[in-house]
Amino acid sequence: MIERIFVAPWLSLTRLGEAQILLPLVLVAALWLCWRAGEAAFVRRWLFWLCAAAGLTTASKLAFIGWGWGVEAWDFTGISGHAMFAAASLPGLAWVLARSRGEWMQKCAVGLAFALAALIAYSRLEVGAHSPSEAVLGFVIGSAASLMSLRQAPALRLHPPAWLPAGVLAALMLLPFHAPPSKSHDWVTRLSLQLSGRSLPFHRWEPHRRPAAPKAQSAKQKPAFSITSKPAESS
Known part of the structure; x- marks a missing residue:
C-alpha cells in the first residue's frame, strides 16, 4: 500500500514522455510555425532530428525484441522512448511557447x-x-536532438497566440490522467516479430542462449542477453 502511494506520482509523470501525448503537441506547434510564423526551416530541422532520434530508439527496441541483441553488462534492452521523446520534444515546445516572454524567459x-x-x-x-543505461541513453539522445534543433534557432518574428501555450499546458496537465494507455510497445513488438520471423518476443528476464557449442569453442560463443529481473512494460 505504501509503495503504491509513492509510485503513483511517478506513474503520472512518466506518461508525459509518451509519443501519443507529445507528438500531437509538437505537430500543432510546427503547423503554427510554418503557416503563421514563417519558420519552415526551423520546423524541418526540428522534425528531422526528432525523427532521427525516434528511428534510432525504435531500431534498438526491434533489435532486442526480435533478435535478443542487447548489452548484458549494462542491463540494456533498448533506448527508453519516454526519455527520448521528452528530451526531444519539450525543449522545442518551451522555446516556441515562451517566445512572447522575452529572450531571458525563453532560455x-x-x-x-x-x-x-x-x-x-x-x-x-x-x-x-x-534500467539506468536505457533511461540515460534515451535522455542523452533526445537532448542531442533538441540541441541540434535549437542551436541555430531564429528569433521568431511573430509571438505565439495565447491559445497555443494555454492549450499545450492544459494538455500536459490533463492527458497523463485521461489519455488511453499507450500502444506503442505493442506495435513495436508486433513489428519485431514480423521482421524476425519469431513467434514470441525476447524478454529481459529470460535466458536467451545460442545453441551449445563444442567445448573448444565455448569461450568464443557467449550466451546472448540474460537478465533475471522482470520490469514493467517499457517504451
Whole structure:
C-alpha cells in the first residue's frame, strides 16, 4: 500500500514522455510555425532530428525484441522512448511557447524543459520500466536532438497566440490522467516479430542462449542477453 502511494506520482509523470501525448503537441506547434510564423526551416530541422532520434530508439527496441541483441553488462534492452521523446520534444515546445516572454524567459523555459525531461527519464526507473543505461541513453539522445534543433534557432518574428501555450499546458496537465494507455510497445513488438520471423518476443528476464557449442569453442560463443529481473512494460 505504501509503495503504491509513492509510485503513483511517478506513474503520472512518466506518461508525459509518451509519443501519443507529445507528438500531437509538437505537430500543432510546427503547423503554427510554418503557416503563421514563417519558420519552415526551423520546423524541418526540428522534425528531422526528432525523427532521427525516434528511428534510432525504435531500431534498438526491434533489435532486442526480435533478435535478443542487447548489452548484458549494462542491463540494456533498448533506448527508453519516454526519455527520448521528452528530451526531444519539450525543449522545442518551451522555446516556441515562451517566445512572447522575452529572450531571458525563453532560455529559462528551455532549461526547465530539459530538467522536466530528465525527471521523466528518472521516472522510468521508479516505475520499473527501464534500467539506468536505457533511461540515460534515451535522455542523452533526445537532448542531442533538441540541441541540434535549437542551436541555430531564429528569433521568431511573430509571438505565439495565447491559445497555443494555454492549450499545450492544459494538455500536459490533463492527458497523463485521461489519455488511453499507450500502444506503442505493442506495435513495436508486433513489428519485431514480423521482421524476425519469431513467434514470441525476447524478454529481459529470460535466458536467451545460442545453441551449445563444442567445448573448444565455448569461450568464443557467449550466451546472448540474460537478465533475471522482470520490469514493467517499457517504451
